[in-house]
Amino acid sequence: MSEENDSASGRQVISRAAAVLRALAEDNRGQSLGQIAKRAGLPRTTVHRIVAALEAQQLAVTTPTGVRLGQALVKLAASAHTDVIAAARPFVEALGRRLRETVDLCVCRGQHAVSVDQFASDQELRVVSAIGTAYPIHCTAHGKALLAQQTDDALEALLEAKLERRTSKTITSRKELLEQLTEVRSRGWALDGEEHAVGVCGIGVFLSTGQSELYALSVAVPAARFEGNLDTYLAALFQCKVEIESLLAG
Incomplete structure (x- = not known):
C-alpha cells in the first residue's frame, strides 16, 4: 500500500x-x-x-x-478549558464560600451541560455531583442559560428529540420551553425549580468568555433553602459573572 x-x-x-x-x-x-x-x-x-x-x-x-x-476523555475535555477554569476558579470559590452553596461551571455539549469545575457546599444538606457530569440541557439552570444563547436553527436541532421527563415539574413541551427561553434572554438568568431532581433548585447565567465554547455558571441549592433567598443568590451570582467576564476581557 x-x-x-x-x-x-x-x-x-x-x-x-x-x-x-x-x-x-x-x-x-x-x-x-x-x-x-x-x-x-x-x-x-x-x-x-x-x-x-x-x-x-x-x-x-x-x-x-x-x-x-x-474518564480519559473527560480529563482531556477539562484540560481544553484550563484557561477559563483557572480564570474563573477564584471567583467560583468566593461565590461558593459567600453563599455556602454548590457552584458549577459548565460547558455546552450538544443536549447536555457538562460540569468542568465545581465548588462544593460545606453544609450538611447540599447538592453535589462529580466534575464531568453531563446534565440534561432542557431541565437545568445552567443548561437553559446555555440554550438561551443558541440560534433558532441550533435550537431546532437540539430540541428535535423528545424532552426527557426527570420530575413532575420537568418541561417536556417544546413550545413551553421555547417560551421560557425567551424569558431567560430577557431577564438574563435561568431557573431550575426541581425540574432535574426532586428537592433540588438552581439558578444559572451565561458567561461571555470571548471563546467559541459556551459556558454557564450556576448555583445549586436544596429546595428547603431556596425559597425566599432567590434575590440573595441572584445578586451574588451576577457579581461573580461580572468579575469573571471582566478578567477574561482584560
Whole structure:
C-alpha cells in the first residue's frame, strides 16, 4: 500500500472514531451499539471495533446502561478549558464560600451541560455531583442559560428529540420551553425549580468568555433553602459573572 493510501486510510479511521465520540457526546447516559451506529451513520460492526479501541484507551466505557464517554476523555475535555477554569476558579470559590452553596461551571455539549469545575457546599444538606457530569440541557439552570444563547436553527436541532421527563415539574413541551427561553434572554438568568431532581433548585447565567465554547455558571441549592433567598443568590451570582467576564476581557 502506498504512503498516500496509508494517509487516506488513517484519515478515515480518525473520522469514524470522531463520529462515534460525537454520537456518545450527544447522550452520555449510555447507548447501545445500534444507537451509536445510527447517530454516527456507520455500520454496527464498525462501531463495535471502534468502541473496543476507544475502551482500550479509556476514551469510552461500557456500563449497564450502555456505552459512555470514558474518564480519559473527560480529563482531556477539562484540560481544553484550563484557561477559563483557572480564570474563573477564584471567583467560583468566593461565590461558593459567600453563599455556602454548590457552584458549577459548565460547558455546552450538544443536549447536555457538562460540569468542568465545581465548588462544593460545606453544609450538611447540599447538592453535589462529580466534575464531568453531563446534565440534561432542557431541565437545568445552567443548561437553559446555555440554550438561551443558541440560534433558532441550533435550537431546532437540539430540541428535535423528545424532552426527557426527570420530575413532575420537568418541561417536556417544546413550545413551553421555547417560551421560557425567551424569558431567560430577557431577564438574563435561568431557573431550575426541581425540574432535574426532586428537592433540588438552581439558578444559572451565561458567561461571555470571548471563546467559541459556551459556558454557564450556576448555583445549586436544596429546595428547603431556596425559597425566599432567590434575590440573595441572584445578586451574588451576577457579581461573580461580572468579575469573571471582566478578567477574561482584560
